[in-house]
Amino acid sequence: MAKVCFDNRFMFTYESKSFPGVNKIALQVRKDLYLVTGFHAGEYAKGSKCKNLVIYGTVDKSDYLDDLDKRGLIHLDDIRGKWEVYSFQVLDNPIEGVDHALVIAGSDKRGTIYGLYHLSELLGVSPFVNWNHAYPRKRKNVFLTDEVNTVTKEPSVKYRGFFINDEWPAFGNWATEHFGDVNARCYERVFELLLRLKGNYLWPAMWRNNFSMDGPGLESARLADELGVVMSTSHHEPCMRTGEEYSLLRGKDSIYGDDWSFINNREGITRFWRDGLLRNKPFENVITMGMRGERDSKILGEDASLKENVDLIRDVLKTQNDLIKETINEDLSKVPRQIVLFSEVEEFFYGDEKTKGFKDDPELEGVTLMLSDNNVGYLRTLPSEDMKSHKGGFGMYYHMDMHGGPFSHKWIGTTFLPRVWEQMTTAYDYGVRQIWVVNIGDIGAQEFGLSYFLDLAYDIEKWGGQDAEITRKYAAEWVEKQFGAMLPQSGRNKVNKILWDYTGLLEKRRHEIMNENVYHPLHFGEADMVLETSEGILKEAKALKKKIEEEHLSAFISLLYFPACGTANLMKMWILSGRNKLYAEQNRIEANDIAVEIDACVRTDAELIDEYETVDGGYYKGFGKSEHIGFVNWNQEDDRFPIRRLVYGANGSRLLVARKDDENYMTGTEWCNKPQTWRDMLRPDVDKIEFDLIAAGKEPSHFKIVSDCEWLSFSKTEGEVRTRERITLSVNKGLINEKIVGTFSVEDVGVSKAVVTVEAAPGQVVPNLFMENDGYICIEAEHFADKKTVAGGEFKILSPYGRSGSAVKLFPSTADFSGEKDLPYLEYRFYAESSGTYNITFEMAPTTPTVFKPKQFMAYSVNEEEPIVVNTVRQVDRPFFGSPQWTLEAMENVKKVNVAALCKEGENALRFYAISPGMILERVLLVRDGVEMPESYLGPRESYRFTLTN
């Protein structure tokens, strides 16, 4: 077994004919190896003796490789001509005097670089080693055997990269702090990160900076090319020039004119574009085409017709292609170009019934059509059958960070892997394989999501597929990579849990749009769930932090502690604010205690940012800066910290009696009593209810709980309440043979007496049916009783996934059953307490139609009636993107489709049929007509069902 060791005797080759960028990366890898082994690699001199040698190079750019190839020790033909491929071979005695060698041969510049970084990775070096100072384990006796030998395949997606966007105040401040500007020194770090993550493509920061001017000059562009980074410009910046450039260069006497209008200033704009193409011609680029208004606005006024817009873009495209032919290559097919169908450009592309869009314009031939997501990670239109053969292929402009509608999310990365996994795998299935670019905002605090996006793009076979469980595997590996050196497996397991917990919270609601009104403070325990998860994160993360050694704090805080605790603390703060609000409205004394806790959270928020920005000598300074609390507009303008509400106790004592999970309370007073009946105990799985005795007066209450029902018992029956006392009511179901009704009273001695009616039963059990209780039936989609698979369509469970943790999706992602008779379905069986109308809500992932028309169909049926087809899009006279439904679904991360059906008393079967592609069912809620469900964000917990596993 061939073997190569990395101890005090290993060396690296160096060839001047190699790509200079490749040699630069080799130096980095040598530093990486030093971190692991403690030994500096020497530089191998040809012909000298060497125990262990790393030989690297690119096809046709290395004498060593040519020699090895000639001698049959490696096979360059395996990689030659391929895109970003490398061969990675451990060999014994490859060269005279060399005992062992690792041979890294790249098919091209980036292939070699990826091969080099592969070595670092194999030795446990994180891609974030320099970005987050995520240092590897120090190891002794480090070696590789030929078991690692491999020849890679081409990456799944050709161009894989990110967009530094919305980069102030975070990235901008960070760059200024460390490099004085967003210049080449800064980009060198960014390029390294991109390449280590196996990316190759970048849209540079452009809010206040000009990539090709600030290097200084072209230095950043030159460096990118040297290191193999393919540059482009953002979706609305054509011909390799930023929007800010025009602002800088325009003027009355400017050769470019003084109007960003292709109609009024055709000559100036054309010249501006030509000069940009000429300037950046030496480098590897993907050229953005098309045109939008200044600062990402509409190109024509609100009054312009669709035809005027389409005609303008056609004209622009023709002009740009002519310029490219003139300046770069007569053969346009040799020039990578893209057009981004973002915002309203999508409308101009597709056109409408009256006006043809520019979709089939010949100028688009060979231009990559960049599609985009709905700004929060759900794809918009996908290539239809007729488009699939488009020369130039398709790309995806995806958002993990957004400064814009429906809301900005910029602070801490919010990526919940299953969402990205499901959507980007779908994109790939639809043929979106040419370019993937993700808006990653400030980079800082986005590392986890960015890693997955680029890894998926690099190897979709490995990280895609139809089983969401792969995301757990990814997360576990990611944790191992970043935290392996600082925590034992038990600690890493905790990190893993924290990672899922905080991104799980964000999958329900993101930071900026959290507020006191999102979760109901009590109903269905949803606020309790968020609060407990958040407090768990804070507690565990704090405990872990104590165990981290100083040198690892930088990585621990930036990659876990800050994003997790920042998120958890913010969620906690808003849950407390919601409680404070409700409690204050109800005069609960506890509101005042909660106000103090809110204040602590506000302070903690600042402290967490401060800790992140000061750790590691202030290395992350700037990265915590984005506003993130209480947005009331799409952006941070006029945002709000929580309001703290303080109450006065009522005169005397006042006792409120309320279920832990119900905002309605009883005062038990003479005239305004509101007696309640509790029916949960009719469920076979419920024999306990927690309720609160709540002080709302200046004086404490002396309470007494009395009941003559021997089947009822209480955790406490007498005492004093100063703030709140939680009581557990238990039913001894062993004493009950049939439905029984009893009462108990809670007396505020001498003041009031609340009487509660309790209904209990051993529980109606019909095997495999979800049982109605309190007027509703709630079913997690994964708990279908039956499913029908047809040719070309099969439902599979997604887990982990979505707000509730699981869902069901029809595969393949491209399956479209429009117009088909034989539909795949899921069947849910439930027991209705009475016959009549039930209002049904299908809770689905907020996917958007894959077609531009506002059409996305599902169907349902009850008890084998004919399926009723429903368009999930409510407003059909406008594009879905930008509609109120789009906004709401993007914010709540759920699509709710409301229908109604007649059910019969007893057993019923409800079927859900997928028709349009991309329907993902999460939950089903049936509510008897006339029953008013308590307000909530996530809805009730699942109904009871007796199965053999119960």
Place this chain on the structure above:
Amino acid sequence: MAKVCFDNRFMFTYESKSFPGVNKIALQVRKDLYLVTGFHAGEYAKGSKCKNLVIYGTVDKSDYLDDLDKRGLIHLDDIRGKWEVYSFQVLDNPIEGVDHALVIAGSDKRGTIYGLYHLSELLGVSPFVNWNHAYPRKRKNVFLTDEVNTVTKEPSVKYRGFFINDEWPAFGNWATEHFGDVNARCYERVFELLLRLKGNYLWPAMWRNNFSMDGPGLESARLADELGVVMSTSHHEPCMRTGEEYSLLRGKDSIYGDDWSFINNREGITRFWRDGLLRNKPFENVITMGMRGERDSKILGEDASLKENVDLIRDVLKTQNDLIKETINEDLSKVPRQIVLFSEVEEFFYGDEKTKGFKDDPELEGVTLMLSDNNVGYLRTLPSEDMKSHKGGFGMYYHMDMHGGPFSHKWIGTTFLPRVWEQMTTAYDYGVRQIWVVNIGDIGAQEFGLSYFLDLAYDIEKWGGQDAEITRKYAAEWVEKQFGAMLPQSGRNKVNKILWDYTGLLEKRRHEIMNENVYHPLHFGEADMVLETSEGILKEAKALKKKIEEEHLSAFISLLYFPACGTANLMKMWILSGRNKLYAEQNRIEANDIAVEIDACVRTDAELIDEYETVDGGYYKGFGKSEHIGFVNWNQEDDRFPIRRLVYGANGSRLLVARKDDENYMTGTEWCNKPQTWRDMLRPDVDKIEFDLIAAGKEPSHFKIVSDCEWLSFSKTEGEVRTRERITLSVNKGLINEKIVGTFSVEDVGVSKAVVTVEAAPGQVVPNLFMENDGYICIEAEHFADKKTVAGGEFKILSPYGRSGSAVKLFPSTADFSGEKDLPYLEYRFYAESSGTYNITFEMAPTTPTVFKPKQFMAYSVNEEEPIVVNTVRQVDRPFFGSPQWTLEAMENVKKVNVAALCKEGENALRFYAISPGMILERVLLVRDGVEMPESYLGPRESYRFTLTN
């Protein structure tokens, strides 16, 4: 000129044949005179010498009077046989050895008593001398001349009194504190107060007490009779027995049975009534008839039909009349009886189309029909023409205090005299003259309103009429009576202003139903008005208090300081709470300062009550106790103190720009700016607008105001804002010849810039037309341009009156123009800026229909179109009383009738026609269709009108 002096040489007669009660009152009057003069009156022995003598007695009960009459010095025939009349004569040498005498001769027991108290009054003794220790001026050389000689007329209303009700915790605690119980010792004080106020009739406290059992025994009843107080029982307690009595005496073995049901327990109930009648037979009573359920509830269940209810009451009436004939007098016409048409009893009385009520039942002959108000002082049904001849006449059960729907008002008396003046004068005009009884709650803090009610009932010619100005006269005299001894005229003027100010606030909204949501915190300056009035009261009252000598503090605090400051502080507290809420929602830093002020108000509330209850050795202990803050139900259960909201400043600086009177603000930020246009300056009377620069951030803002309009100027154009800075914008109208539009900007330097557009004009002036501005025209009803008077109907201005201070009413109060063609009207002329629909709101006093049917009509017309008749009652399928409209109008003290009309551009004339009786127009608001008026409670200020007096 005859003259009698009250110095160290005056005496009182004493005759044992006189009514013992009369002699008791004479002793009180002698004490009153001592307070004034410092001299104790001696007791005159017949035949002895005497300089100055007070001779008092009752027709046929005094030898002195008989002698004087015989000698022609007085004329008993002037008063003999009359009801409660007295002759009051100053004579020289009336009896041998007596130089000067005052002869007080009463037609009956109460006539004499009123005559005696008249002497106290003439010498400046307040009726509240013993109740509130309102001590008179000490005077030297006190005398009366024959200029005061008078023979009174009979009182306007036969039975005049009050109802001590809802008497816990205030009156109950007070009585227990001072007398150990609500017993005869307590009632002696109450009777004295009643008689001094010229009342004669009482419904005793009955929440937890039994007037005829707790004296002890019959002592209270006996004492009432001795002093001439006519007793009755409350509206739902028949046959001189309280409801609580039955609770005490019922039981399984009770002779009265154990069921308050005339159906199930006819025998027991009948016996209970018979025993009551027999027990109280010796005394002067008005016997309550009819029957309600226990504790003032419905007598039959909710399911009982109208017929069942009517039949039951007929049966009850017959039984009760039979009992009265059997026990008291065969001639029922000799026995004063009443039935109270309160709550749903009114429905049973009138019946409906299908079921005749008990209205014309022969058993009602001779029974006084007691009508009632809507629980807040507006009368319900009044005697229709066909009822007016009813034998037994009519009475009124009126509320100045209420424990019940639509809301309780129990704390401090809320009486605004013009409301009582207008309504009770109307009642009198309708023939309601037999009994007036007012629910006065706890008596404490209700003294002002009670005085007026009884004075009006005693002499309606003096205090009624058609000119509301009489209430100002009354208030001034009342102030003189109570505060004459302690304050000079200038001080009393201030007291008078305070009195009007605080009752004026209460006329807009009462204590218990004030909350943070009543007045808009900014719009139309309504909150400013309440706040300024409240702060003025607090400041002036405090200043006055410093000048009050110790012995007068008791009266000053109880009759003015506590009710005025208690009210003002409460209003202030809620206005601040409303501001705190809005400001917190808008992130204004000022919210935090206001929270501190709210806390001060909460503390002040407690301190004021404490001061009231501890002054004068704790004499008022109990009277401040009623809950009065933040009712959310009709009663105090679950009431709420204000919530204080605290905010955090946004990061950095944030400047909000807002008009002083507008909740909308501008941030002047890049994406979410909301520029405003201000149009007030188009009004000829407006050349200034105040606006605020409001800090909402952690850091102060540096502001700069810039405009290139030379016709605009600012009170300040640069500076720093830490909380709020108020700027006055002035327009130099001298520089403007026509409508002009300009802008100015307010910059938060380096952060944001808000731009305001200002429209200004010299002002469009059309003489005598109200000019539209900002889309609306608002007119005070008193500012009609024309009015039409017809036979039997003339509009007159009421001032002071209502929420806005004035109104217009059609007189006489009984005028009914239903079915008439020739209607009286008011005409309003205004200038509309454009032709089109205008939505018109007639704001009227919330009077209720005078008939039982839900019908109350007015009419309106625009530009001499045919009048359109409108029923002001919105829900016509149910009685008005108890309807949502009734509730809302009672709470807001306004009836809003919304109609719409087409107006033309330019001059228009709107007419308001009264049809049903009792329509009182306060304001008219016309809003151009499509214009959304800012939220407010009181509405906008009046529009501009150019008149010759301008």
